[in-house]
Every structure is written in structure tokens, then in C-alpha cells.
Amino acid sequence: MLLEVKDINVHYGKIQALHGVSLEVDQGEIVTLIGANGAGKTTTLRTISGIRSLSSGSISFDGRDISKVPGHKRVIAGIGQAPEGRGVFPGMTVHENLLMGAYARKGELDKDLAEVYELFPRLAERRTQLGGTMSGGEQQMVAIGRALMTKPKVLLLDEPSMGLAPMLVAQIFEIVKEINRRGTTVLLIEQNASQALQIAHRAYILETGRIVKSAPASELLNDPAVQAAYLGAGLEH
Amino acid sequence: MIKNRVSGVFDTIHDTWAGLPGWQRWIVYAALFVLALALPSLPISSFMSPHVSWGDVLFFPIGVYILLALGLNIVVGKAGLLDLGFVAFFAIGAYHIAYIGTQTEWNFWAILPIAVLMAAVSGIILGAPTLRLRGDYLAIVTLGFGEIVRITAVNTEAIGGTNGIAGIPHPPSVEGVVFFGHEIFKYGLLDSRPYYYLLVLLCAIVIILTVRWDHSRVGRAWAAIREDEDAAEVMGVPTYKFKLLAFATGAAIGGATGVFWAGKVISIVPQDFPFMLSATILAAVVLGGSGNIPGVMLGAFLVAWLPERFRGFAEYRILVFGAVLVLMMALRPEGLIPSRQRKAELKAGTGGMGSLGAEVGGPDSVEAAEVAK
Numbered sequence: 001m002l003l004e005v006k007d008i009n010v011h012y013g014k015i016q017a018l019h020g021v022s023l024e025v026d027q028g029e030i031v032t033l034i035g036a037n038g039a040g041k042t043t044t045l046r047t048i049s050g051i052r053s054l055s056s057g058s059i060s061f062d063g064r065d066i067s068k069v070p071g072h073k074r075v076i077a078g079i080g081q082a083p084e085g086r087g088v089f090p091g092m093t094v095h096e097n098l099l100m101g102a103y104a105r106k107g108e109l110d111k112d113l114a115e116v117y118e119l120f121p122r123l124a125e126r127r128t129q130l131g132g133t134m135s136g137g138e139q140q141m142v143a144i145g146r147a148l149m150t151k152p153k154v155l156l157l158d159e160p161s162m163g164l165a166p167m168l169v170a171q172i173f174e175i176v177k178e179i180n181r182r183g184t185t186v187l188l189i190e191q192n193a194s195q196a197l198q199i200a201h202r203a204y205i206l207e208t209g210r211i212v213k214s215a216p217a218s219e220l221l222n223d224p225a226v227q228a229a230y231l232g233a234g235l236e237h
Numbered sequence: 238m239i240k241n242r243v244s245g246v247f248d249t250i251h252d253t254w255a256g257l258p259g260w261q262r263w264i265v266y267a268a269l270f271v272l273a274l275a276l277p278s279l280p281i282s283s284f285m286s287p288h289v290s291w292g293d294v295l296f297f298p299i300g301v302y303i304l305l306a307l308g309l310n311i312v313v314g315k316a317g318l319l320d321l322g323f324v325a326f327f328a329i330g331a332y333h334i335a336y337i338g339t340q341t342e343w344n345f346w347a348i349l350p351i352a353v354l355m356a357a358v359s360g361i362i363l364g365a366p367t368l369r370l371r372g373d374y375l376a377i378v379t380l381g382f383g384e385i386v387r388i389t390a391v392n393t394e395a396i397g398g399t400n401g402i403a404g405i406p407h408p409p410s411v412e413g414v415v416f417f418g419h420e421i422f423k424y425g426l427l428d429s430r431p432y433y434y435l436l437v438l439l440c441a442i443v444i445i446l447t448v449r450w451d452h453s454r455v456g457r458a459w460a461a462i463r464e465d466e467d468a469a470e471v472m473g474v475p476t477y478k479f480k481l482l483a484f485a486t487g488a489a490i491g492g493a494t495g496v497f498w499a500g501k502v503i504s505i506v507p508q509d510f511p512f513m514l515s516a517t518i519l520a521a522v523v524l525g526g527s528g529n530i531p532g533v534m535l536g537a538f539l540v541a542w543l544p545e546r547f548r549g550f551a552e553y554r555i556l557v558f559g560a561v562l563v564l565m566m567a568l569r570p571e572g573l574i575p576s577r578q579r580k581a582e583l584k585a586g587t588g589g590m591g592s593l594g595a596e597v598g599g600p601d602s603v604e605a606a607e608v609a610k
Contacts, residue, residue, distance in 0.1 A: 051467050075473035087468035089461055090585035091578030100461055103454070104473025132581040150473060 001060075002027045002185055003048070003079075003154050008057030010040075010047050017043045019209045020057070025154060025187050030180050032188040032196040032217065034230060035206035041189045042084050044206065045158050048187070049081040050074045062153065076104050080152025082143035084159060090132025094123050097131050097142050101149025109149075116145040119175055137168040144175070154185040161192040173199050193230035197221045205230070247574055273437045277430045278418075288548040296429040298541035300436035301498050305514075306521045306537035307443045307530070308490030313519065314528035315447075315456070316483035317463030318368070319376040321515055322383025325363075326356045326488040328510040330495025332390065335402035335505055345408040349496050356492020357485040364484035368477060371466070383515050390507040401506030405499050408435070424500070432501040439497065443490055444530055459483060463528075464582055524565055526572030528579050535573055 003025040010018040018040050025031045035041050046052040048059060050071030058067045066074055080101075089097050098116060102109050117124035120141045126134065131142055140160055147155055157176065161169040169192065177199050180186050190196035197203055200217040205226065213220070220226045254262070282291030305327060312320045333352035337343060367378045391399050411422035424431050450456050458479040461469035470476045499505050517540055525536020543561070547554045565573075571583050 046467075049471050051470055070475070070477075071470040072473045072475045075471060081471040083465075083468050083471060087465045089464040089468065091464055091576075091582040092460065100457065100469075100472045100474075103457065103461070130577075130581045132585040146472070150471075 001025070002062060003187065004060045005044070005048065006058045006060070008044075008047060008059065009055045010043055010052055011055050017209055018047070018054075021206070021209070021211055022057075023204050023211065023214070025185060028180075028183070028185055029202060030176070030186040030188060030200045032190055032200035032203045033206055034190050034193040034196055034203060036230075037191065038208075039206040040209040041191075041206055042158055043209075045081070045084075045156050045187070045189050049079055049156055072104065075150050075152075078151070078153030079156065080147040080150040080154070081156040082140075082147040082158065082160065085162070086136075086139040086143045088131040088134070088139045088142045088146075090130065092131055093128050094131060094134070094142055095127045097146050098123075098149050101146035102151075105151065112149055112151065116148055119148075119178065120145055136163050137165070137172070140164065140168075140172060141175075144172075144179075148179065148184070152184060154187060155179065157186065157188045159189055159191060161190060161195060169195060193226075194221070194232075197231075248577065251577070270437070270441055273440075274434060277433055285542070286545060289545060290429070292429040292433065294542070294545050296433045296436065296501060297498065298545065299538055300433055300440075301494055302518065302521060302541035303534050303537040304436060304440055304443065304494040305491055305518045306525070306533050307440065307447065308487045308494065309518050310487075310522050310528065310530070310533045311447060311490070312483050312487035313522050314533060315451070315459040315463065316480055317459075317466075318480060318483060319372065319379070320484075320487070321376045321380035321512075321519065322363075322386075323379075323487070323491055323518055324510045324512065324515040325383045325386040326360060326491030327495040327498070327514070328386050328390065328507075329356045329359050329488075330492030331499035331505050331509070332396060332402070332495075333492070334496045334499045335405045336396055338406040339402055339404050345406050345500055349493070352496045353489050353493045356495070357489040359492075360485040360488025361481055363488075364481045368480045368484065380512070380515075383510075383512055387507050387510050387512075390510075397506075399507065401504060401509075403504035405503050405505065407503070408500055426503070429501065432497065435497055436494075439493060447530060455479065455482070460578070464585075520562060524562065524572060526575035526579065529572070529574055529576040532572050532574035532576075539573075 001024050005021060005023045007020045007022050008018055009016060009020060021040070021044055023031070023033065023044075033041055033044060043052060047054050050066075050069065050073075054067060058065055060066060061074070061077055061079060064077070066077065069077070089100060092100065098113060099109070102112070117127075122138060123141055123145055126138065131139065134142065144155075144157065144160065147157075160172050160176065164172065173195055176186060176188065188196055188200060197217045197220055203215065203217045203220050204211050205213040205220070213226070215223075221231070277292040277295050285291055286294045305323065308326075309320065309323045312318050312323070330352045333355050334345070334348050337348045337351065338345065363379070363382050367375060367382075370378060390396060390401075396402060407424040410420075410424045412420060414420065414422045419428065419430065421431055421434060458469070458474045458476075461472060461474050462476050462479060466476055518537070521537040521540040522533050523536070524540060525534065526532025544554050544558055547557065550557065571580050575583075
């Protein structure tokens, strides 16, 4: 198992945000974690990437317990993240943003930069534009490209579809699929359940800080209860 | 709009400047350095400072404020950490030279590195527990630290209590070096100019250091932390370590300034280090253009010089000064000479200082745009 989250509890002060969440991500998979606003999806992701600390439970990555490892060292271990709300550095150019992704590692970057620019031709055109002046979709591309520059074994994506037009969402999901096809494992957090379930292999459903269901994605797509709660069954969209 | 035209002019100047070959820029730097040294001797004192001696004003407040602003700029402008207690490090530097200088026979120059080191260490001591806090919370804790240092000085008899310490040693004089028609290395009581030259030298060192760091991994790490701390961490930047480094560096500069200042004024009391001084230096940094060295220096110069220049207005000068600051922040919140990077950060509502720590985006931020949809 590449990434194994075991029974983690996370608190914000006295408020418990996660109640014994467990999930697993295997090498080469796309796993999605879906749930409503405030279910604890982002908290789960931030705990995995080390920005939040956990009260109990454990996270192991690549066979090693990383529960107490600070965030910047988890990056070196191979956990790359495109944070919620994109988190692009607004005062840096697209190119500088991508270079920040390679901050913690040494060696040749040209090949990786070329690959990111090939995945996102739009970014190649806007290399010298400041991150803060780009559109939402472009910022999302920068955030994903920047995370790829950390050379992750697993890529954590936090709601890449947030605030984007449907066309762009489809495009971003296509790229996520392509990234996975090229060998990077993906853990995808989404509110946009139908899109996420279509590209994922497996899925977890999170409700008020608890995992309430886990199954292959295709199975959940056809599950009437899931359709009613997350896919807006019966509604046109 | 005038506002845009002004920033346009600054951007053009900046681009032309950045396009110049290195040696041409160094000539300008050298010329500016010489100009700074010549300032007290230029025939401008009757305009610049009609009420007090121009040489004195150049040393304090102008020189001291500029140095403090350069130090605070590393904390606030570079790393984006809002520090409201910066005066504490100025005080710690001053008290170290005062205490060691009066208790021992040590030379001024021997005490200087000790005082600077102690200031840096106190920066780390303050930073280690508090830098896990952010924005407003960090600001409140640093504000408290500034007050704690002052109140401790008031209540500690060993360092003079409210009477402070008198008889602080001057730097040792080297007599007979005459330049611009006066002794430039004679550190006496009356002539401020030799002390001012020391500040100019220290300024040059600080600027060179800051610029060199800015173009290194350190500068990139600070920029990332300032713009989005969580994103910086998930890029593999050890954010905590770099925040501590910024705090310690800023503290060391503040401490060094305190040493030079105390070496000139001979006696210090706790009341020399009020919260107002922290606030004024922060105002200088923000007014000038947080993060941009020429901007910060201009801001500090104005904040120091204007009240002295208009001493004639007596108590109204502070009122006018306050009004000018408010006006400035309304018309040009990014500061007089902001960096282009800073402007982009402000638009996005980040940069630590951009929202003064509050996690609320500006009117044209991404979040606001999304809410408007």
C-alpha cells in the first residue's frame, strides 16, 4: 500500500473534525474522497500533507510511518499537493511558481518543466505572467503543474473543479487522468461527485468527519443512495 | 487615473534600472553612498532642518529609523510576519552595550558583536514559541513582547530601573582624520556626523546582505511563505525555520542599531523604547512599500523627517502627520514605491501584511469574485 491512513482523529481546538478516518491508496490508482461541504475532506488532505497535525491514529507512506514528519519533509518523501483554493503564489510568475515546486530537490529540472508545459500548453504561453493575475482555471493548472514539479509519488488534489466552468472542469479531469496514466498515483478530493467518480478507480464517502462508505467508483455511480445524496438523481444537469 | 500613471512611471524606472548592466548600477550605488556620506555637509540644512541641527536629525531619527525599517522590512516585507514589538530588539541591543560597557572596560567594538548576537538570540527566543501563530495572533504576541522588554527594564534594578543606564562608552576615536573639513572618526558628545557615517556604513551592509539573500533560496522561501504559507510548506519549504531566520535577522539589525544609537546618546532609559516607536517603524515600512528596499528607506526618511521639519507647528504636527498617513493608505495602500510582486500580492489579498493579518480578501480578490458569482 502506498498511502495508508489509519483511524485518524483531528481536532480544531475542542471541535473534532475527523472521527477515526481510515483510507488506503494503492500504487497507480486514482482514489477519490467525496462529501459535502464541511464533511472534513480538506482536513483529511491537510493532515496527510502535514499542514494539520493529528490527535491520534497514524499515516504511513511507502511503508514508513509519517504521522510526526513535518509537511516539508513529506514533500521530499513523495507527497505532492495542489492545495484548496489553488494557493498559487500571486506575486510570482507562472514559471517561478513551477520552480517553487522543485524547491526541495536538486538536479535537472528542464525535463520536468518541459513535461508540465506539454501537459498545460496554456501555461507555456503565459510563462511570464504573474500568478495572481490569471483566471481560476489557469491558476488551477499552475497549482497542479507546481505539485507535479515536486515529483510526487502520490498527488493530492483538493477540489480542482472548484469555481470553474464545466468545460474547464472536464479539461482538468482529463489532465488528471493523463497524469495518472503516466504513472502518478492520485488522491482526489471532490464535491463534484459525478465527475470524480467517472475518472476514479475507487472512492470513499465522507460525512461529518466519518467515512460512511467505500467501494469501487463505478459501483457508487450506480448506487441509488449515493445518486440521491451526491449525484442529484432525477435532476437535470 | 493619476494613481496608475504614477505606478506606471515607477514601473518604467524599475524596468530601465533592471536592464542596465551591472557595472553601471554599481556606479550609481557608489554615488548614492557618497551622497549619503555628504548629506550632513551639504548646504541644505536651513531648508531640511530649520529647528534643530541637521547633523543631529540625520543621525536620529532619520538614520536610526531607516536602519530599523530595513531590519523590520525583512520580517514584515520579506517573510510577511506582522511584528508589532520590533522596538524590543532595538532596546536589547542598546541595553547590552550599556550594561557591558559600564560594567567592564571592554571596547565598543568588542561589545557590538555580543549585543547583536544577543538580539538575534532574543529574536529566536521570541520566535520559537510564537511563530506557530499567524497574522493577528502573532502581532498580538509580538506587541506583548515589546512591552514585556520595556517593563522588565523598568523593574530591574540591576540595569538601572526607571533611571536606565548612563555613561555608555562611545566608540574609540581615531583623531586627525579630517574630511569635509571636520574629524570623521572622532566620537565625541557634540558632533553627530561621525556616528551618522557609521549608520550609513551599517545601512550599506544591511542592504547588500538583504539583496543577496533576496536572490537566493532564502529569498524565494520568504516570498513563498509571505504569499501562501501552507502552499510553501507543501512545496517542501521548511517554513518554520525560515520564519525564525527572518526574525533573528531582523532582530540582529534592530540590535545593531540600538548599539550605535546608545553609543552616541551615552544614557538610556526604558522610556526610550515605547510601543509608539514600533508602530512608527511599521508605518514607515508600509508607507514606503513593504518589501522594497528603496521604498522602505523613503518611507522611514519621511516618517522621521516630516515631524522634525514641521516642528514649528508644535503639537499639531503629529495630527497633520497622522492625517497624511491615513490619506496615503487610502490613496496608495501598496506604499509609495511598492515592488510589482507586492502589488500582485495585495490584489490577491495575501502577503501577510496585505490584509494586516486578517484572512479577508480585498474587493477584487478571488474569494470576493467567487462570492459575487
